[in-house]
Amino acid sequence: AQKVTQAQTEISVVEKEDVTLDCVYETRDTTYYLFWYKQPPSGELVFLIRRNSFDEQNEISGRYSWNFQKSTSSFNFTITASQVVDSAVYFCALSEARGGTASKLTFGTGTRLQVTL
Amino acid sequence: GAVVSQHPSWVICKSGTSVKIECRSLDFQATTMFWYRQFPKQSLMLMATSNEGSKATYEQGVEKDKFLINHASLTLSTLTVTSAHPEDSSFYICSASAWGGRSTDTQYFGPGTRLTVL
Numbered sequence: 001a002q003k004v005t006q007a008q009t010e011i012s013v014v015e016k017e018d019v020t021l022d023c024v025y026e027t028r029d030t031t032y033y034l035f036w037y038k039q040p041p042s043g044e045l046v047f048l049i050r051r052n053s054f055d056e057q058n059e060i061s062g063r064y065s066w067n068f069q070k071s072t073s074s075f076n077f078t079i080t081a082s083q084v085v086d087s088a089v090y091f092c093a094l095s096e097a098r099g100g101t102a103s104k105l106t107f108g109t110g111t112r113l114q115v116t117l
Numbered sequence: 118g119a120v121v122s123q124h125p126s127w128v129i130c131k132s133g134t135s136v137k138i139e140c141r142s143l144d145f146q147a148t149t150m151f152w153y154r155q156f157p158k159q160s161l162m163l164m165a166t167s168n169e170g171s172k173a174t175y176e177q178g179v180e181k182d183k184f185l186i187n188h189a190s191l192t193l194s195t196l197t198v199t200s201a202h203p204e205d206s207s208f209y210i211c212s213a214s215a216w217g218g219r220s221t222d223t224q225y226f227g228p229g230t231r232l233t234v235l
Contacts, residue, residue, distance in 0.1 A: 102214030103222065105163070108160065
């Protein structure tokens, strides 16, 4: 069975601080995908990143960066120089990689990030 | 690219009535669509997986006769909540997976539909 744990329920930071959101996962699949989604107050889930289990290279996109460590089953997400617009609930998710068709997503419980001025 | 819409964005209905929610992939063909339910301050709960032209696969504990899902085309799936009751009030979110390409195994989410049953 798959499981995703986001131990941080809520995080509050002041604007311009860096913040890291933790994600730990469990799976018996040899190939899988990891995702991060952002859910702002409007409710829509915004896709941020997909990482294949074969690709442990860290990724940076603007102020966002992701650290995938297979050895510790973690896929952490860092926001550098946070902004008020980053305030949202962030979900980490896991799916089997079946190739050619989407598999069910197993979501973590989410981390609510509050960025204040 | 990969835009998913939902209609309506919110709906209020009386207990006992049925409500239909549409999920459309606007700029891609979706072989698979998923329906989720989310309660306040909770994570998403998968209700069912819908493949174009075939019957939906429901998760354990989800009543298929109450939550009717139809995936008639590669761009449209509908969820009908039949004989809705106050406990069905929730935020319903659909997602769609693109056909082919690098994003095949990625789910793109609609904006959600907030259902309130009085």
